[in-house]
Amino acid sequence: MKDFGYLAAADVATAVREIRPGAKFLGGGTNLVDLMREGVESPDTVIDISRLPLTGIDTGPDGTVRIGALVRNSDLAAHPMIRARFPMLAQAVLMGASGQLRNMATVGGNLLQRTRCPYFYDGTLPCNKREPGSGCAAIGGFNRMHAILGTSESCIATHPSDMCVALAALDATVEVESVRGTRRIPLLDFHRLPGDTPHVETALEPDELITAVELPANPVAALSRYRKVRDRASYAFALVSVAAALRVEDGRVAAVRLALGGVAAKPWRAVEAERVLTGAPATDAEFDRAAGAELAQAVPQSANGFKIELAKRTITATLRRLAEGTPA
Structure with missing residues (x-):
């Protein structure tokens, strides 16, 4: 160092x-x-x-929740209001890393996590994130853990955060500060797809500091779940994860929020699946159809094609539990 x-x-x-x-x-x-x-x-x-005073979790008059950027992950997951109004967020945080790391890690830092792709960490091998223009060793290499959505010829790394997948489903906004003033960036626009510049990972300007994350009031979020499929039950990154919220009225999907992790270059909002599901019968057949529509755009690599079917099944299983009224 x-x-x-x-x-x-x-x-x-x-x-x-x-x-x-x-x-x-x-x-x-x-x-x-x-x-x-x-x-x-x-x-x-x-x-x-x-030591900055960015550790509060506050609710505004309109129900918007403001989470300070230096709130520790453990404190976020344990907060009674977060657990009641946004259970998928509390669950996602608890499924990330170990208890010791959650006690140290912050909300703002979680947003800026860099990929855990092994080629990114190995300075002897090419990686366009680490050294732009050098190539991507994961393409054609060992890519079982890599992305199938939002990739490019320059990079197939996955985004590592569990928390950010839940935030993507919850329509979060990132508040940032610079000498020019305050700016708010929708979470869905905050993380960038790799394209030809995979080293540019967020919309954050070099002189900006994340100060908070805001969650809009959304009643559908109260019945939500985060489901993570991984190689072992603790301290492992997702093969596939699903953050889902669902409201069913008269047997049909009245509202749905759906985001995926472990499969994409950024926290992946499943817009096409949401479109297919809205107004449809809340049945396994429709959940399967929506999952298939979302994963139709997947581009598998040599060792990770299994993620397509795994993601479809995880989406369907998660939505089924919510439709039954059993989020946990």
């Missing part, structure tokens, strides 16, 4: 004033420190924002 400068920011204004090319913000550090140890990230300066 190369030498770097350290600054502890006393307030948001100081933090955004000091950020510059070559500097990185440090919240919980659960991803950044690993990347620095591996030589993937090598900032000249680390700006410690862990």
